[in-house]
Amino acid sequence: EVQLVESGGGFVQPGGSLRLSCAASGFTFSGFAMSWVRQAPGKGLEWVSVISYGGGSTYYADSVKGRFTISRDNSKNTLYLQMSSLRAEDTALYFCAKSTSSWSRGYFDYWGQGTLVTVSS
Amino acid sequence: DIQMTQSPSTLSASVGDRVTITCRASQSISSWLAWYQQKPGTAPKLLIYKASNLESGVPSTFSGSGSGTEFTLTISSLQPDDFAAYYCQQYNSYPYTFGQGTKLEIK
Numbered sequence: 001e002v003q004l005v006e007s008g009g010g011f012v013q014p015g016g017s018l019r020l021s022c023a024a025s026g027f028t029f030s031g032f033a034m035s036w037v038r039q040a041p042g043k044g045l046e047w048v049s050v051i052s053y054g055g056g057s058t059y060y061a062d063s064v065k066g067r068f069t070i071s072r073d074n075s076k077n078t079l080y081l082q083m084s085s086l087r088a089e090d091t092a093l094y095f096c097a098k099s100t101s102s103w104s105r106g107y108f109d110y111w112g113q114g115t116l117v118t119v120s121s
Numbered sequence: 122d123i124q125m126t127q128s129p130s131t132l133s134a135s136v137g138d139r140v141t142i143t144c145r146a147s148q149s150i151s152s153w154l155a156w157y158q159q160k161p162g163t164a165p166k167l168l169i170y171k172a173s174n175l176e177s178g179v180p181s182t183f184s185g186s187g188s189g190t191e192f193t194l195t196i197s198s199l200q201p202d203d204f205a206a207y208y209c210q211q212y213n214s215y216p217y218t219f220g221q222g223t224k225l226e227i228k
Binding site for chain 2: 035037039044045046047050059061062095100104105106107108109111112113114
């Protein structure tokens with residue numbers, strides 16, 4: 001059974017940093033691209049970032065480019081999102097999602113339950 | 122970036138109704154489109170991929186169609202469990218983008 005379990009969310013002040021983790025199990029983690037998708041309270045889904053199966057390629061939404069860094073450790077079956085220079089508008093539930101491809105043109109067949117990030121003074 | 126426009130934003134319907142949600146892309150995405158269902162407090166669930174392919178385990182009352190820039194999600198006979206939010210998503214190119222969502226409410 002595929003499982004994605006996010007952790008690391010919490011309350012942080014504007015300008016602060018946070019690292020999210022997503023522990024994966026039940027599939028060959030190193031074979032698939034992984035993404036982060038977020039959802040602000042009461043709002044829709046926003047794709048944030050992707051990393052290729054081996055970690056060699058990444059892409060970011062303009063809204064987080066230069067502030068967030070996606071990475072993965074295939075030996076630990078874990079995906080990360082390092083978030084810095086956090087803003088109030090980054091407040092959201094952050095989901096990790098498994099792609100059906102190793103890099104591009106893959107849709108999301110499994111999602112974690114999400115971890116909540118709140119940025120406020 | 123490819124913009125995805127969903128309509129309507131809210132849809133009120135009754136059990137047994139047939140409903141259709143539309144998603145338009147700002148440029149051609151071929152058939153690289155997925156539909157997700159999301160209930161409050163839970164993660165999105167994949168319904169349809171590559172515009173018209175039903176994900177395993179999803180009821181056959183759900184169907185998708187379209188290609189290029191215009192797509193539809195149809196629920197042929199609404200069941201009580203179907204009242205939720207629905208999102209389209211293009212995966213033709215990065216950055217991936219979602220439609221703004223359609224909230225399906227009980228009339």
